[in-house]
Amino acid sequence: QQQVKQSPQSLIVQKGGIPIINCAYENTAFDYFPWYQQFPGKGPALLIAIRPDVSEKKEGRFTISFNKSAKQFSLHIMDSQPGDSATYFCAALQGGSEKLVFGKGTKLTVNP
Amino acid sequence: GAGVSQSPRYKVAKRGQDVALRCDPISGHVSLFWYQQALGQGPEFLTYFQNEAQLDKSGLPSDRFFAERPEGSVSTLKIQRTQQEDSAVYLCASRSPGQWSEQFFGPGTRLTVL
Numbered sequence: 001q002q003q004v005k006q007s008p009q010s011l012i013v014q015k016g017g018i019p020i021i022n023c024a025y026e027n028t029a030f031d032y033f034p035w036y037q038q039f040p041g042k043g044p045a046l047l048i049a050i051r052p053d054v055s056e057k058k059e060g061r062f063t064i065s066f067n068k069s070a071k072q073f074s075l076h077i078m079d080s081q082p083g084d085s086a087t088y089f090c091a092a093l094q095g096g097s098e099k100l101v102f103g104k105g106t107k108l109t110v111n112p
Numbered sequence: 113g114a115g116v117s118q119s120p121r122y123k124v125a126k127r128g129q130d131v132a133l134r135c136d137p138i139s140g141h142v143s144l145f146w147y148q149q150a151l152g153q154g155p156e157f158l159t160y161f162q163n164e165a166q167l168d169k170s171g172l173p174s175d176r177f178f179a180e181r182p183e184g185s186v187s188t189l190k191i192q193r194t195q196q197e198d199s200a201v202y203l204c205a206s207r208s209p210g211q212w213s214e215q216f217f218g219p220g221t222r223l224t225v226l
Contacts, residue, residue, distance in 0.1 A: 006154075032212065043116070043203050043217030044155065051212075089154050098143065098168060100215065102154030 003027055004092050006103030013080055014111050021075045021106045023090035028071070030092040034100075035064065035075050038087045047088075048075075080110045114138070116218035118204050124224045125194045133189045133221045137206030144187050145215060146179055147203040155203055161187060194225045 005024045013019045023033075032051055036044035050057045050064040050073065057064045061078040077084055090103040117136045125131050137144050142163050147155035148171075157171040163184035172179070176195075181187040191198055201220040207213045 041219065043205070043219050045217065046214045049212075091154075098145070098160045099157045099171070100145075100155075102156070104154050105152070 002104070003101045004090060004103045006090050006106060008106060009104070010107040010109075012109045012111065015081060017080050017110070019077050019080055019084075019108055019110075021088055021090070021108075022072065023074065023103050024070075024072045025092050026071065027092070027094065029094045030101075031095045032093040033064070033066065033073050034091050034093075035062070036089045036091060036102075038089065038105075044089060077108075080108075082110045082112050084108060085110050116204055116206055116216050118202075118218040118221050120221060121219065122222050122224075124226065126226055127196060128193050130190065130192045131194055131223060133191075133202050133223070135187045135189070135204030135206075135218060137185065137187070137204070138208075138216055141206035141208050141216075142184070143207045143209075143215075144181060145205040145207075146187070146189050147205065148173075149201040149203055149220065151200070158189070158202075191223075194223075196225050199223055199225045 007022050011019050034049035035047045037047045038044040048059045048062045050066050052068050063076040066073045087105045087107045089105045091100045119134045144161040146158040149155045159179045160168040161181045176192045178190045201222050203220045205215040205217045207215045
């Protein structure tokens with residue numbers, strides 16, 4: 001059973017566009033939601049993370065929107081650039097646990 | 113400072129061979145994690161160490177998988193009698209103490225079992 005469902009599987013936008021990646025979860029005990037960026041041949045790197053006591057968090061061009069009642073969260077990338085082309089993973093962590101649960105990933109392509 | 117390093121970066125094994133994958137975490141990081149990432153999928157948790165203690169091994173897929181961190185620093189993931197379904201990238205991550213501290217990932221070891 002997949003604990004974190006991520007969509008879309010792939011996404012193509014033009015430079016300057018605003019790609020949006022969505023994730024949904026069922027486990028209400030999750031209390032930490034990070035997003036990771038992974039380039040080919042590299043390990044995932046933390047982009048931005050949110051806890052459920054806030055509905056939005058911005059860091060540079062990256063924004064997480066969080067809807068606790070719907071058990072959904074999303075990543076928005078403002079003014080996307082070709083260098084943002086990568087695979088993005090949402091994840092979730094349950095309080096008291098060390099086990100990060102990842103979504104299946106979204107391959108983002110930003111065309112020049 | 114150096115990040116998390118893993119070796120080898122690539123490993124090809126014949127079915128039935130044993131393999132050992134090494135992880136050097138960031139100095140001072142007490143927590144260490146192993147993940148398995150199949151092609152086109154997200155990482156899946158395998159096991160977790162705090163110093164030398166293996167506190168969670170619930171993600172290890174079978175008793176052919178074994179991990180150790182004897183001195184609380186370098187860790188080794190060993191896979192015995194490899195099978196084709198073991199082919200994946202094995203990622204190691206470490207993090208410093210603190211409830212919300214970041215996990216830093218290494219580049220992974222790509223294992224191919226023929």
